[in-house]
Amino acid sequence: xxxxxxxxxxxIINTAHKNVCDWxxxxxxxxxxxxxxxxxxxREVVQTLHSNVSQTNDEITENTxxxxxxxxxxxxxxxxxxx
Numbered sequence: 001x002x003x004x005x006x007x008x009x010x011x012i013i014n015t016a017h018k019n020v021c022d023w024x025x026x027x028x029x030x031x032x033x034x035x036x037x038x039x040x041x042x043r044e045v046v047q048t049l050h051s052n053v054s055q056t057n058d059e060i061t062e063n064t065x066x067x068x069x070x071x072x073x074x075x076x077x078x079x080x081x082x083x
Contacts, residue, residue, distance in 0.1 A: 017042055 020042040024033075028049070035052045039045035055063070069079050 024042060024045055032049065032053065033045075036045045036048035039048040072079050
């Protein structure tokens, strides 16, 4: 009787993993997927994509700063912080 519970639990977990893998396959472009070729499980794929593709905090800060400065210039505002 105990093996039936374990089997049902395995089926639930396996189905969840399969659904995540299917979602990744459907939504992640093949060129992006190639950046995570060393990932075998869904967790490894997501972690590898995160480490290979995500911007660093410094890059995010720099991009945000440049966008803000560009917006100020377009609006005709000064970019000098002392003003």
